[in-house]
Amino acid sequence: MIENKAIATRESYGNALVEIAKEHDDLVVLDADLAEATKTVIFKKAYPERHVDCGIAEANMAGIAAGMSTCGYVPFMSSFAMFAAGRAFEQVRNTIGYPHLNVKIGATHAGISVGEDGATHQCCEDIALMREIPGMVVINPCDDVEARAAVKAAYEYVGPVYLRFGRLAVPVLNDESTYKFEIGKGVKLKDGKDISIIATGLCVSEAVKAVDMLAADGIDAEIINIHTIKPIDEDIIVETAQKTGRVFTVEEHSIIGGLGSAVAEVLAEKCPTKLTRIGVRDTFGESGPAKELLHKYELDAEGIYKQIKAAL
Template identity: 65%
Template sequence: MAEMKKIATRVSYGNTLVELARQGADNLVVFDADLAAATKTEIFRKEYPDRHFDCGIAEQNMIGVAAGMSTMGYVPFVSSFAMFAAGRAFEQIRNTIGYPHLNVKIAATHAGLSVGEDGASHQCCEDIALMRTIPGMVILSPADDVEARAAVIAAYNYNGPVYLRFSRLPSPVFHDPETYEFQIGKGEKLTDGYDIAVISTGLMTSEALRAAVLAKRQGISVRVINMPTIKPLDEEIILTAARECRRIITVEEHNVLGGLGEAVCGVLSEKLPCYVRRLGVQDQFGHSGPANEVLRDYGLSAEAIAAAVREIVRPDHNTDDSANQ
């Protein structure tokens, strides 16, 4: 079986901006903060230099300028590393985009631990938590090139603030561009299974799929659910998984505090309590190293997910699911 093609979703982002402009999105403008080569907005800049604005290392100002442009009928995409887009500019996002509910798209690249050698100062594992607290903010975390392209298009067509999370590390392309359909607020069941459900997002979805294959070899059926929208969350697919699988693992390249795992637990604790284990960054900072090695160090690999699956489904593991009986 041929190895899947790998593309970083930040590249998908840059390519889709050009695609939108070519298809007639004349109101699309792009802002960057001295990182166009890294965020891949340089792809757009080369073809549409008059619609690309480099604000320098001044992310907070960039948010304010984009907010103003949105009030004039433009659809701004602002781009920087997640650490700076969500972290440094949080107040401006809250007050100048979130509060007036302006039509600005925040495209954050280099999210999570997979920034690798740049280390803890640039490995943003708190951005989803920050953006979830802003009322009305949509949060999209695509898993591969096909989904990332669809997410950018959906963000452009959506009227309101959107936070898009992209990775530096290339990820396997497992969606079929001919059949895949993206809808904001909808999760996606990738594999069927009833022993346990693994709900993943972003870069971790390909690892969850690999883990399901490893578990299947040991007779364990794993339902893999891809969750490209963190907010609004697809409650229906989560509740169905809780009813049918009774045990859930969430996997994210983000702090377990405030991310996908807590969002899933919030739904289940109110509507259908069941056993949940959150795999992610366990309230720690990252460290420098090759991206894949860093991910393994923090338990974010197919092998680690499969090990958690085996532990939870073993007969002597206590997962009190009496609430589901």
């Protein structure tokens, strides 16, 4: 972990778009009247002629993005996860997914760490919704380095991609000089022999801290970062499960349909292993400071540690 450095992945999204656009004039950005929040305003300032504000009309934005993709552009449609995945689901499914168009969805403000905006805006269902769409790639990066690399990989991939970003600043775990991002490939952050922790997004850095707490109790945990929920890295999941025989998944998303479900499907079919899913447990969030909410819902390091200890 790079000390004293924390960046929200939504910031990473805006910065990555500008960097890619310097070399690729087919990249365009659409937003639904939330450019300041999604950080596509960074792109708008650099390339105003390539930024389209579609207003508070996410379904229409999906249709516009679909149309632009058929004209040789690579559109990144941007909004809060609740609106990009939720409100526009039918258009994303039928207008982008069904014809397998080259549209990228930049969904910010995912999970309960949205904070004071409350349950209506804290989308903990988006991974489940998006991974159900045939052919949709689903990526949930853990830090600034990974998020910027993911945006670049999404641009280079031909087909629909859902990118999940957060509002809260998160620690930078990866060293940009050595980090390599590949769609569909998990990353082992630490070897261990007793248990396996498979985490995604914001929860990766919290899980890393929890691993240190477990080590103090003599528990040697292996930790895997799964940045691509779909297609998921089955090999790394099976390998770690065979090694430790005990798996935990950690996500800032409902345990229904997200990373936990995806890992459970892999294990059930290829390597039956005892699994505990840590995440949002079939409930809505609430209004409050992001860090306090993560603590209440036991998705910070202390909560992850407590849940693992209780399960063991």
